[in-house]
Amino acid sequence: MDFRFTEDQLTFRDAVRDFLDGECTPTAIRALIDSPDGGALKFRSALAELGLAGLPIAEDFGGLGMNELDAVLNAEECGRAAVPGALFDSFAVAAPLLAAASPELAAEWLPKVAAGEATLAFGHEINPFVLDAEIADLLLLPKDGALYTVPKLAVTRTEAPSVDPSRRPSRIAWDGAGGTKIAESSRAAELTGLALDRAALYAAADMLGATQRMLDMSVEYTKNREQFGRPIGSFQAVKHLLADVQVKLTFARPVVHYAAYALVNNLPDKSVRVSHAKVAAGDAAALGARRTLQVHGAMGYTWEYDLQIWMKRVWAEAAYWGTSAWHRSRIAGAILAPNVDLGPGRTWAA
Numbered sequence: 001m002d003f004r005f006t007e008d009q010l011t012f013r014d015a016v017r018d019f020l021d022g023e024c025t026p027t028a029i030r031a032l033i034d035s036p037d038g039g040a041l042k043f044r045s046a047l048a049e050l051g052l053a054g055l056p057i058a059e060d061f062g063g064l065g066m067n068e069l070d071a072v073l074n075a076e077e078c079g080r081a082a083v084p085g086a087l088f089d090s091f092a093v094a095a096p097l098l099a100a101a102s103p104e105l106a107a108e109w110l111p112k113v114a115a116g117e118a119t120l121a122f123g124h125e126i127n128p129f130v131l132d133a134e135i136a137d138l139l140l141l142p143k144d145g146a147l148y149t150v151p152k153l154a155v156t157r158t159e160a161p162s163v164d165p166s167r168r169p170s171r172i173a174w175d176g177a178g179g180t181k182i183a184e185s186s187r188a189a190e191l192t193g194l195a196l197d198r199a200a201l202y203a204a205a206d207m208l209g210a211t212q213r214m215l216d217m218s219v220e221y222t223k224n225r226e227q228f229g230r231p232i233g234s235f236q237a238v239k240h241l242l243a244d245v246q247v248k249l250t251f252a253r254p255v256v257h258y259a260a261y262a263l264v265n266n267l268p269d270k271s272v273r274v275s276h277a278k279v280a281a282g283d284a285a286a287l288g289a290r291r292t293l294q295v296h297g298a299m300g301y302t303w304e305y306d307l308q309i310w311m312k313r314v315w316a317e318a319a320y321w322g323t324s325a326w327h328r329s330r331i332a333g334a335i336l337a338p339n340v341d342l343g344p345g346r347t348w349a350a
Contacts (some may be wrong), residue, residue, distance in 0.1 A: 040085025
């Protein structure tokens, strides 16, 4: 079986990388950080022009009709560039959820999402906060075992503090008025569980990209920073610090890619594969943040250094779409109770 990405997938990824290298620089991120949306709307429109926002959206709705294997590489690139906002939650999580639950509403909203003219936000009980709610035009929210679409004016939003200023989490209060029910009972659980798996997959891919960026900038830093008349990168102890990160990252990347393959092919253990991906990427990101900060020293955490942008991103992302403990519990359930059908989004307990 050939697990390699196709030439078209790699070409699309390279186009996204080239664009982000030129436009989503640390200078641009800092310049937008104090804007109301942290720069999310600017990059939503720009990436839509590249076709990224329409990548997983059906061609009937103005998209490219691709899948998670096409999208996962680009989620990694967005993490590598620290793109503001949670854009994948809109077009790669909420959009497929809306398409599966309500073709009528999908026909109304998804062409706008693919064109970068609208943002969707998805809430799940696993997250106490909803990302990008301040710029969302439509929210998909579960309530009392059902799934609803809710216009932004029908909810009360309270912004929550975050270590990562490029993403704005909000606590959402909704009394049930003004929403449209699009799924209920087992169908709602199935759809929201699949959306959770997609969100966790893209969070894992984002952390891979962010970890790679922290590693790359630290390697470059060790070439230029001198101590005792020599670049610190020549010291074996420093080499080991970064080599450990590279090993962890190298082993995590195929785990994330296989989780995307499992989702595309609807494998029976797809949810467990996603949990494995979130844990592996999260472990690599945590080690990457710790080791690269050691290499830079305490000043690496200061605002003047670019490293802090990516450290804060992975620290915040570790809690999005299931903590490491939650995903390890789901993996444990598959190992210790393999004959129990947990379903997507459910945990196992002894």
